[in-house]
Amino acid sequence: MTALPPLPDMILEPLVRHALAEDLGTYGDLTTRTVIPAGTRYTAQIRAREAGIVSGMQLAAIAFRLIDPALSFRLRVPDGTGFAAGEVLAEIEGEAASILSAERIALNFAGRLSGIATDTAAYVAETRGTKARITCTRKTTPGLRLVEKQAVLHGGGFNHRFSLSDAILIKDNHIAAAGGIRPVLQAVKARASHMIRVEIEVDRLDQLAEVLDEGAADVVLLDNMDTETLRAAVAMNAGRLVLEASGNMRLNRIGDVAATGVDFISVGALTHSARTLDLGLDF
Template identity: 50%
Template sequence: MTTPGPLPHQTIAQAVDAALAEDLGLLGDITSIATIAPSAQAAAWIATRQPGVISGISLAEYAFRALDPEIDFRIEADDGDSVFPGTPIAQVSGNARAILGAERVALNYLGRLSGIATLTRDYVDAIEGTSATIVDTRKTTPGLRALEKFAVRCGGGQNHRFGLFDAILIKDNHIVAAGGLSAAIERARTTAGHMVKIEVEVDTLQQLREAITHRIDAVLLDNMPPAILREAVAIACGRVLLEASGGVNLTTVRAIAETGVDLISVGALTHSAPVLDLGLDMGYSDA
């Protein structure tokens, strides 16, 4: 799998700074302050407790260094790497209070994003050998979309539109409000710039036939069984990208991919991925 490009520093900083502020509050880690000498040094390992795919290592590193810029953070498994139980992810050494103060934020991000990457990889592996691509949706945790979509890329999937602002997706409610499918497409066509793609959601093959008479880029085939998806592929005949959506799970995704659709969007990648179990174990001594 190709490792995705790094997250922008500003994205990392905003997310981690907010999480640290939430966890440390006005007084900081009062347990560590009460029990550990200010100068105590520690060495710790972050390791996995189950197999998976890593995502979010840069957020973990930032969390520790935000509390102690002198912390030594050595990456052992990078974003996109497959790991097994006991695999070391990173070694952290430095001020003990700082390590414990950042531990939960670091593990929360690593676990959440690695869980998404792991589930995505499961879907990608399930359709190996077909021409389809697994993509995500906007069903993300509010405020964490950039991170969760990055995790999808770490797992080998690709991103759908980021938000309502970067592509036009005409859905059933837009069609009703606009007075019909063709009317909605024509209005969109007159307002979309040359860099903006237009996709139309359809529920029936008749809607598909109507949609592809217009200049559009993609059609979302909503909740269609494999037999109907095969008909849709034959009707479109490569004129537009076809995206299958709805009713997709690890049991059904292979059959959907084998119909010949180009894209399969899976909301579960971000709204239902289980957290990857990771832990931090340390030892320390007073300096």
């Protein structure tokens, strides 16, 4: 996988600053200020305690820099790169008190985001030999969508919408409120900008037939269909629209779904159920 360019630090810094302020409270790191003599210097390592794909090291570096710009942060394994258990991901050198005050926030970001990247890579591996791409959803941690979606990219996946303003995505409740598939697509034809892509959700083949007949959509979200129905939907579509399979996409099912010929498989679990990878900081 080609390395992704990092996001500008100025975009990520407010996230890290907020997390540090929450952790430091009203009086700072009371333990460190009490027991660590001023001027004590150490070199610390962020080390992987299990294998995975790294993400979040840019945020970890920002955390150490915000606590103490004099700290030296040396990245050993860039975001989006695989690592083995026991591997050193980064080294931090400087005031011990500063390192300790930033430690938890740096590890929280790196562990959470590396977990997302690692889980995404496992899903992507199940699609090998097919055209299907794994994509995330908007089921993200409030306030952390940008970095969680970046972690999906680090794991080899793709991003769905970042916000409600990115595209038109017509779900079942929109269809119900608008009076059906034809009325909702006719409204799109009448009101939507030609610059906006349109996706519509269906859960039955007769609904897909309506969408294909009416036009106006670019992408069809095939929701909660079993594998045989997905295969029938691909045949019915005959390459006209982009097809995205969604709903109940467990890891052990991804290979079968990818083999149906769908273009994308959206997996909410990449972000809403990702584990935190076990990373530690050692002096």
